[in-house]
Amino acid sequence: MENLFELLVAAFLVIAGIFGIVGSFGLIKLNDPMSRLHAPTKATTLGVGGVLLASMLHAAAFEEHFSYHELMITLFLFLTAPITANFIAKVHIHRQETRETMPEAGGDDHWATHDTPEDEERRHAAHNPPAEE
């Protein structure tokens, strides 16, 4: 039993290390900013998840107590990683792309993140027709 837990912890650690290094290698290797965003946000988050799982298992199996700290860190990381990825993608969209270089948004309009104040007023007016006198 002891041996099985040892094997599991070691396996989680090795998997986590590989994921972590793949994430950062993708960051320097991929050559398009939007595909570069994929590697760290997914692979590195998984790598940290593996380390935290290994740490939890280690505490439960060898130190005879259950550790909740890792659960909190995992939860926090998995909640915030998509938000930061969204913000970084938005920075890229606003600095490197224009309305013309973006893929088709569907319908006959552009993506809402490129709205100017006039566009917002137009949208608002379209959704709220003026009341009849």
Add this chain to the structure above:
Amino acid sequence: MIESAATFAFACFALAMLMNLWKVVTAPDVADRILALDTMFINAIALMVLYGMALGTEIFFEAAMIIAMLGFVSTVAYARFILRGNIIE
């Protein structure tokens, strides 16, 4: 067995951090730089948890939690500053 696995994980995350540092220096645009810095934060959390595991103490979990929060807030603040020229409007 766990010792050698932990050493492997330490090496992997240390190398990953060096790669991130390289990317911070050579990034073509500020979005890539924010991304590399955010990845450095996440790798730092992994290294801290590994170190806490190797020493057998729990004191590093609080530090890892604080680093996670600081990383999230600073990434969002940086991105927001680039997007709007202001952090709290």
